[in-house]
Amino acid sequence: MRVLHTSDWHVGRTFHGRDLLAEQETVLGGLADLVTDERVDAVVVSGDLYDRAVPSAEAVATCTRVLGRLAEAGARIVITPGNHDSAARLGAFAGFAEAGGLHLRTTAADLHRPVLLADAHGPVALYGIPYLEPEPARHALGMPELRGHSGVLGEAMRRVREDLAGRPEGTRSVVLAHAFVTGGEVSDSERTIAVGGVPHVPDSTFDGVDYVALGHLHGPQVLAENLRYSGSPLAYSFSEARQRKSVWLVEFDAGGLLGVERRELPVPRELASVRGELEDLLVDPAHEPLVDKFLSVELTDRVRPLDAMRRLRERFPHAAHLEWNPEGGTAELRYREAVRGKPDEEVACCFVTDVRGSEPTGTEEALLREALAAVAAEGRR
Numbered sequence: 001m002r003v004l005h006t007s008d009w010h011v012g013r014t015f016h017g018r019d020l021l022a023e024q025e026t027v028l029g030g031l032a033d034l035v036t037d038e039r040v041d042a043v044v045v046s047g048d049l050y051d052r053a054v055p056s057a058e059a060v061a062t063c064t065r066v067l068g069r070l071a072e073a074g075a076r077i078v079i080t081p082g083n084h085d086s087a088a089r090l091g092a093f094a095g096f097a098e099a100g101g102l103h104l105r106t107t108a109a110d111l112h113r114p115v116l117l118a119d120a121h122g123p124v125a126l127y128g129i130p131y132l133e134p135e136p137a138r139h140a141l142g143m144p145e146l147r148g149h150s151g152v153l154g155e156a157m158r159r160v161r162e163d164l165a166g167r168p169e170g171t172r173s174v175v176l177a178h179a180f181v182t183g184g185e186v187s188d189s190e191r192t193i194a195v196g197g198v199p200h201v202p203d204s205t206f207d208g209v210d211y212v213a214l215g216h217l218h219g220p221q222v223l224a225e226n227l228r229y230s231g232s233p234l235a236y237s238f239s240e241a242r243q244r245k246s247v248w249l250v251e252f253d254a255g256g257l258l259g260v261e262r263r264e265l266p267v268p269r270e271l272a273s274v275r276g277e278l279e280d281l282l283v284d285p286a287h288e289p290l291v292d293k294f295l296s297v298e299l300t301d302r303v304r305p306l307d308a309m310r311r312l313r314e315r316f317p318h319a320a321h322l323e324w325n326p327e328g329g330t331a332e333l334r335y336r337e338a339v340r341g342k343p344d345e346e347v348a349c350c351f352v353t354d355v356r357g358s359e360p361t362g363t364e365e366a367l368l369r370e371a372l373a374a375v376a377a378e379g380r381r
Helices: 021-029 031-037 057-072 094-098 134-140 148-165 278-283 285-290 308-315 344-356 362-380
Strands: 002-006 042-046 076-080 102-104 115-119 122-129 172-178 211-215 221-224 227-229 246-253 256-264 271-276 294-299 319-324
Touching: 002 031, 002 211, 021 031, 021 057, 031 057, 031 246, 042 122, 042 172, 042 211, 057 076, 076 115, 076 122, 076 172, 094 102, 102 122, 122 148, 134 148, 148 172, 211 246, 271 278, 271 285, 278 294, 278 308, 294 308, 308 319
Parallel strands: 002 042, 042 076, 076 102, 122 172, 172 211, 211 227, 271 294, 294 319
Antiparallel strands: 002 246, 115 122, 221 227, 246 256
């Protein structure tokens, strides 16, 4: 039995305002070729299929096409919701979808009801644990005394192990879970799940199963041989620029987990960062390799350049993020002390100087005086 472990598709997500649907469909649709080439029996998505609870029509259409390609390639598909998905919406037609090989495990009531597949060695049980927000989950599980992520996930796994114990001897097991397991490394693009207590759960929570397909953290990670994060298929923040996005190909034999191999995914557009003064960035030929990349730019000009992003995009059309950190730093701003007792005109001019790094011109000072005079006149009416 071969299972492809994926997670955190986040279909519909943008990158600093840039639409990524085309890139997402290219990478995710390409998984169908991997299913065919590697003779994959099942593809699992461990949460965050979509980037938001109410995805756009375009995101739903993209996801539908991708799932269709995976099904046509011969894979059964098992999906659980993450903290970005709406479990109710994702599971709305679960009963009908199952007949076509798409298995949606979206409720606490279903987490101990596995998707059962079989190979020459017998059954493989795939349990889908949806993201469990502690407060509603403890009531959905009928155990209001549970506390925090560790409490509700611990109970979920107790029910999984209980069901597994009643299965025929030799049944292999896979658990899909969307959680923050102690020891995992975060990226900038993950939404916190700290609401409801400490977000971490110990890895011992998942003892007793052959393989745990984790979702939530966006970097591929190995916490134990049978406990892994696949990470997101695309980079969703510049903190992920050095990550090699991938999926895990998990193989089982009669004795359980036989092995796990990494399969790297294509990169539709690379990420890069660059630092320097604006004029140098615009003309230096050394930066030519950055032209086709998503770019994070840190400007070091002593004076904040005007219209910097527009000018940057004339050379770097995919510049996505811009910061101004002048060489030598800026003085810490303490406006309460800095403006105390000063006339309005001086306060306004000092503000311009602080945020731009240079004093206002004569024309700008005249405009500030006119604006202040107009405000004062309005106040006397």
